[in-house]
Amino acid sequence: MDESRVNSAEGIGADLHLELSGPGSGRAALIRALRDAVRGGRLAPGTRLPPYRSLAADLGVARNTVADAYAELVAEGWLTARQGSGTSVAERAEALRHAVRAPRTTPPRARGPRHDLRQGTPDASAFPRSAWLTSYRRALQQAPNEVFGPGDPAGRVELREALTEYLARARGVLTEPGRIVVCSGFAHALRLLFAGGVLRGPLAVEAYGLGFHRELLRAAGVRTVPLPLDEHGARVDRLGHERAVLLTPAHQFPTGGPLDPGRRAAVVDWARARGAVVLEDDYDGEFRYDRKPVGAVQGLDPERVIFMGSVSKSLSPAVRLGWMVLPERYVEGVLAVKGEREAWASVLDQLSLADFISCGSYDRHVRRMRQRYRSRRNRLVAALATHAPHVEVTGVAAGLHAVLRLPPGTERSAVKAAAWQGVALDGLAEFRHPDTDMPADEGLVVGYATPPEHAYGAALDALCAVLPPQVTACDPQPRNPE
Ligand SMILES: Cc1ncc(COP(=O)(O)O)c(C=O)c1O
Structure with missing residues (x-):
């Protein structure tokens, strides 16, 4: 027998997967496999091995x-045998394991930056652990047995119902559970739509956006066409x-x-016409701070808009839960994919989120x-007003990031200077459509949002210390080293 699954039927001893292959007798092969x-x-130290009888039966050996084999490995020091309690690792x-292990080849994990101001992550220290645990426990206790079978690709109905109510109330989304996936x-969601062939390109995108998403679309064979931006948002008149x-x-x-209200209506008109x-x-x-929440465009025409969201900013990107609110004609196709x-x-996790x-x-x-x-946004704006009043800060009415506008020709060196001082952030160029x-x-x-609360002030x-000084016509260089 080359490969056997060893299962200690008596409930004692480890459940092992051993490969008895290579030269030598059954005994030699078993010693080698166990070692x-x-x-x-x-097999971690302390792990109890199956009794002779059951391992022999499972492997088809005497x-x-x-x-x-056990006795040999006890003599070598890999196993211990004690009267009445069987054989264990x-x-x-x-110690033996470390002594004989090959030298480590993977480099040690790089330490993170001293000050992490990269966009994209909520404050990880603020994850609502105990409230999530309460919901998780309740969901688990109340879950019917069928929950532990294969899941419905549309998602649990409990979550789709909760999302229907929440998205209508908080985001102005008009839908029903049957249209949520x-x-x-x-x-x-993007992968399902494009790699799965539910939608095809060319796809217009904003001229500034996440490169990761553009890359994902490119890999799915979708051509993206950049729409310029101005102070009212994307130029949808260019569609x-x-x-x-x-x-x-x-x-x-x-x-x-x-996006400007006129353009919200215009983009829906374009979609209807085309x-x-x-x-x-x-x-x-x-996360909107200064004005009433801007509702979803989806509310203007649920048959022309696919609305997508996730808990990545509101809770954590580690939870990996999101939703697509679909026009009826796409539901079947997405489910098929x-x-x-x-x-x-x-x-x-779906049931926990529903709860x-x-x-x-x-x-x-x-x-x-x-x-x-x-409050963090206000502290940022106040710090800039004091220490770098020449730097204009924009995009702060909402969200978890701000944009500090820089004079032409200074962005690259500012990002480098920041990195030099242990401040991790991106320049706008990073997001520009090629x-x-x-x-x-x-x-x-x-x-x-990224640093924990105690580290935000530092x-x-x-950040203020690495910002380029006011640039004058004869002094185009930032003050920090590259
Ligand atoms: C522009 C943008 N879209 C969507 C997302 C959410 O991505 P995901 O739900 O795949 O984590 C993010 C990051 O959180 C983002 O920055």
Whole structure:
């Protein structure tokens, strides 16, 4: 027998997967396989091995072969045998393991920056652990047994119902549970739509956006056509023969403004006239500070807009839960691409999120974080007004990041100077579509949600210290080293 699964039927001893292959007798092969399992760390110190009889039966070898192999490994120090309690992996096997292990080849993990002001992440220290645990426990206790079978690709109905109510109330989305498909986030939604062939390009996108999303679309064979931006958002009047347009209407990513109301209506008119579809990326719609929330474009025409969101900004990108609100004609196609079973979003997490939303914890958390981020935003604006009054800050009415506008020719060196001082952030160039012909905007994208609360003040001081000084005609160089 080459490969056997060893299962201790009596409930004692480890469940092992051993490969008895290579030269030598059954005894030699078993010794080698057990030694490799301990050495490789698959069998941890203290692990109880199956009794001779059951291992012999599972492997199809004689009982004595197993007894001999165990005895040999006890003599070598890999295993210990004690009267009445069977054979276990020796505690000192750990030391042996290190002694014989090949030298480490992977480099040690790089330390993160001292001040992390990269956009994209909420304050990880603020994850609502105990409220999430309460919801998780309740969801688990109340879940019917069928929950532990294969999941529905549309997502749990409990979550789709909770989202229907929440998205209508908080974002002005008009839908019903049957038109929501749960996924693992916005990126997954894009993949389902384009890699799965539900939609085809060319796809118009904003001239500034996440390169990661452009890359994902390129890999799916979709050509993206950049739409220039101005102070009213994307120039939707430039839309032509594209089949779809992807927008961040509530808070343009990364430049920060909302899409002008006239343009919201215009883009829906374009989609109706062309038989096209608007993709609405509502990545941080809950975090609006200065005005009443900007509702979803989807509310203008649920048959022409696909609305997508996730908990990546509101809770954590680690949860990997998102949603697509679909016009009816796309539901079947998206479900077909997902397949017969849920393969992405844990059903238990879906139930926890359903509970978390229904019991009010989600609203409470968003309100608490909105206050926290508003205060951080205010501190950023105040610090800049004091230490760098020449730097204009934009895009701060909403979201988790701001844009610090820089004079032409200074962005690259400012990003480098910041990195030099341990401040991690991106320049606007990072987000620019390679094919756009709009004049380049220069600036720093500052994610003010990322550092934990206690580290934010120091991060702000460090940021202010690396900003380029006021540039005059004869002094185009920033003050910091490259
Ligand atoms: C522009 C934009 N869209 C969408 C998302 C959400 O992505 P996901 O749901 O795949 O984590 C993010 C990041 O959180 C983002 O910055």
